[in-house]
Amino acid sequence: MLNIAVLVSGGGTNLQALIDAQATGQIQNGAISLVISSRTDAFALERAKKAGIPTRVLLRKGFAEQADYDAALLALLKEFQIQLVVLAGFMTIISETVIRQYENQIINVHPALIPSFCGPGFYGLHVHEAALEKGVKVSGATVHFVNEVCDGGPIILQKAVEVLPDDTPETLQRRIMEQAEWKLLPRAVELFCAGKIVVENGRTRILD
Incomplete structure (x- = not known):
């Protein structure tokens, strides 16, 4: 069973599509284990909470350097043992540092x-x-x-x-x-x- 992280910034309709697909059994070998939002007010967070999925908010402006943000994001992905990252309307830049760590494991x-x-x-x-x-x-x-x-x-x-x-x-x-x-x-x-x-x-x- 693969652990999936979904990264969001807004309403979360694509996240909801994934939640529904998991609920109906379409996604059988993976589970959404974490939702990360780039905004505190993203409605996607409410969708995740309703589905019982852990959430975290990671604000780019909270970090002085891109490298610090990258380290925080990678730490979260490691903490939840994420094997697939899904960008579902995520409006923050994903740097080469993160992409190299998850080569062909990030989809958009x-x-x-x-x-x-x-x-x-x-x-x-x-x-x-x-x-x-x-x-x-x-x-x-x-x-x-x-x-x-x-x-x-x-x-x-x-x-x-x-x-x-x-x-x-x-x-x-x-x-x-x-x-x-x-x-x-x-x-x-x-x-x-x-x-x-x-x-x-x-x-x-x-x-x-």
Whole structure:
């Protein structure tokens, strides 16, 4: 049974999708053992507490140097014997120090079809604003491993979502959450915990 940490900053809808997947037995070989928030007021903390999951708040501004923050984060992950880190709307930079310690053990969900609308500055509604400005007909979501390049790690799963003519950034964001993010993230965690994701030459292969 793998111990999973979910890192959050906001409402926690992707966290809830993972909690629900665990409750229904979709995620069989792992358990959410810790939720870490970058904000004290994140509603995701309430979701975790309701599910009986231990929570911690780690504020970047509470540390003078990035190295001090990294050490505190790694200490928490070690304390809870974490084997998989899931970034679910986490808005604090994960440094190379942490990434090296957890190579191919950190996954992130991004609200677009990477390599479109990704990289520095593409987060939250900014992603959907850019997609609508470009006039794309489909967008979607991507779950990928995290490496030193922003949104540049090996892609695990993707799902396309139709963009409608009258979409706003908010309606597109909601549809991508409902049709893609909340399905892809639990599936990726399920596959990881079952040992079915192999990384070869910067690409993933899903085992049968």
